[in-house]
Amino acid sequence: xxxxxxxxxxxxxxxxxxxxxxxxxxxxxxxxxxxxxxxxxxxxxxxxxxxxxxxxxxxxxxxxxxxxxxxxxxxxxxxxxxxxxxxxxxxxxxxxxxxxxxxxxxxxxxxxxxxxxxxxxxxxxxxxxxxxxxxxxxxxxxxxxxxxxx
Amino acid sequence: xxxxxxxxxxxxxxxxxxxxxxxxxxxxxxxxxxxxxxxxxxxxxxxxxxxxxxxxxxxxxxxxxxxxxxxxxxxxxxxxxxxxxxxxxxxxxxxxxxxxxxxxxxxxxxxxxxxxxxxxxxxxxxxxxxxxxxxxxxxxxxxxxxxxxx
Numbered sequence: 001x002x003x004x005x006x007x008x009x010x011x012x013x014x015x016x017x018x019x020x021x022x023x024x025x026x027x028x029x030x031x032x033x034x035x036x037x038x039x040x041x042x043x044x045x046x047x048x049x050x051x052x053x054x055x056x057x058x059x060x061x062x063x064x065x066x067x068x069x070x071x072x073x074x075x076x077x078x079x080x081x082x083x084x085x086x087x088x089x090x091x092x093x094x095x096x097x098x099x100x101x102x103x104x105x106x107x108x109x110x111x112x113x114x115x116x117x118x119x120x121x122x123x124x125x126x127x128x129x130x131x132x133x134x135x136x137x138x139x140x141x142x143x144x145x146x147x148x149x150x
Numbered sequence: 151x152x153x154x155x156x157x158x159x160x161x162x163x164x165x166x167x168x169x170x171x172x173x174x175x176x177x178x179x180x181x182x183x184x185x186x187x188x189x190x191x192x193x194x195x196x197x198x199x200x201x202x203x204x205x206x207x208x209x210x211x212x213x214x215x216x217x218x219x220x221x222x223x224x225x226x227x228x229x230x231x232x233x234x235x236x237x238x239x240x241x242x243x244x245x246x247x248x249x250x251x252x253x254x255x256x257x258x259x260x261x262x263x264x265x266x267x268x269x270x271x272x273x274x275x276x277x278x279x280x281x282x283x284x285x286x287x288x289x290x291x292x293x294x295x296x297x298x299x300x
Contacts, residue, residue, distance in 0.1 A: 014225075021226050030227045042229030049201065054225065070222050075164075075204065076171050076237040077180045079192030084234070087226040112300050119300055122272060122293035134296045143272035145293025146284045150262050150269055 004099065006106045009054040009066065011047075014039050016063035017056065020089035026124060027089075053110065054087075057103055064091040065099050069107050071114050083111040085121040104137055154249065156256045159204040159216065161197075164189050166213035167206065170239035176274060177239075203260065204237075207253055214241040215249050219257050221264050233261040235271040254287055 009017060018039050022031035032038070046052045051072070057065035068087040074080055085107050090100050111119045122145035123130045131141060159167060168189050172181035182188070196202045201222070207215035218237040224230060235257050240250050261269045272295035273280045281291060 017225060027226070032228050038229035039225055040229075042223050042225050042231075045223040045231075046225070049223065051199065051201070052223065068224055068226075070220075072220050072234070072236070073192050073195040073199065073202065074218055074236055075167060075189055075192050075196070076177070076218075078182050079188035079190075081192075081195075082236075084222070086222070086224055086232075108298070108300065116300055119298045120272065120296065122270065122295050124293055125291075131294055131296075137298070139296035139298045141275075141294050142297055143274055143295025144281055144291050145272050145295040146270060146281075146289035147292055148258070148269045148287070148289045150258065150267055 003059070004064075004102060005058045006055050006065075006103065007058065009043075009056045011040065011043055013056050013063055013066075014043055017054075017066045017089075020063075020066055020091055021087065023092055024089065026126075055103075055106065057099055059094070062091070064094045065089065065103050067103050067107060069110060071111075071116065077117065080117040081115055082118040082120060083107070083114065083116040085119065088121075100133060101137065104134075153209070154214075154252060155208045156205050156215075156253065157208065159193075159206045161190065161193055163206050163213055163216075164193055167204075167216045167239075170213075170216055170241055171237065173242055174239065176276075205253075205256065207249055209244070212241070214244045215239065215253050217253050217257060219260060221261075221266065227267065230267040231265055232268040232270060233257070233264065233266040235269065238271075250283060251287065254284075 018033045021027045022033045046054055053069040056063045066089050067085055070084045072082050164186055168183045171177045172183045196204055203219040206213045216239050217235055220234045222232050
């Protein structure tokens with residue numbers, strides 16, 4: 001396989017990102033890959049926020065993975081900055097290739113570079129394979145994640 | 151009891167916020183109420199970020215509660231914006247008074263005002279009372295929260 005590059009997402013990557021978001025047991029019900037309008041609006045907002053880092057993994061010319069890393073300053077833990085990972089997706093043809101590990105390792109390195117003391121994420125309780133994956137990478141399943149739809 | 155006001159935290163509120171962060175079974179080991187330097191630096195960063203909302207609840211002249219609400223745009227769920235609650239603390243003398251409910255209701259209202267579609271938080275697995283509290287407010291414990299210290 002050709003070399004992998006992890007780089008900031010551009011607006012031209014959006015169709016590929018949205019296709020990956022939708023190609024997922026949970027995402028299939030939530031996404032609209034045939035209408036990019038809401039994604040383009042969200043991308044513009046993300047691109048203007050220095051604490052937001054949406055990246056893609058590219059192999060050759062193919063977009064094969066994505067995640068969003070958010071930097072969050074805070075008062076607790078002696079004014080610690082934390083980072084949060086959302087929207088991790090790996091292209092179906094790349095699953096099991098180690099790409100997920102590469103993406104999370106990128107997030108760990110970038111979080112350290114930004115002086116974060118803590119990296120966190122939540123994973124749907126049904127995604128048990130993902131839970132084992134994060135535990136193998138050193139994450140601790142120490143918290144319960146609560147969500148409220150508004 | 152006198153009326154309650156929920157308002158943005160000022161730098162003068164920091165000693166009271168840090169005292170509440172430290173007066174907690176988990177926070178006692180993590181905070182340094184005798185040295186406000188790291189909190190002041192974090193406050194300056196928070197105050198400059200339009201997506202960060204650190205608020206205090208004030209009764210009369212006493213700071214009796216705090217939380218941090220972060221607004222996070224994103225691509226997933228058709229470009230949904232979500233909000234995250236961190237650093238919820240209620241003064242020891244106010245626990246059981248309904249103040250926690252008032253603070254979370256403030257966060258729900260503010261998140262709606264900012265067009266968030268989802269409000270989320272994680273709670274340490276040991277805080278079982280807090281879990282019942284969030285479920286009573288309509289949150290669903292649908293996720294596992296993973297953390298990695300950096």
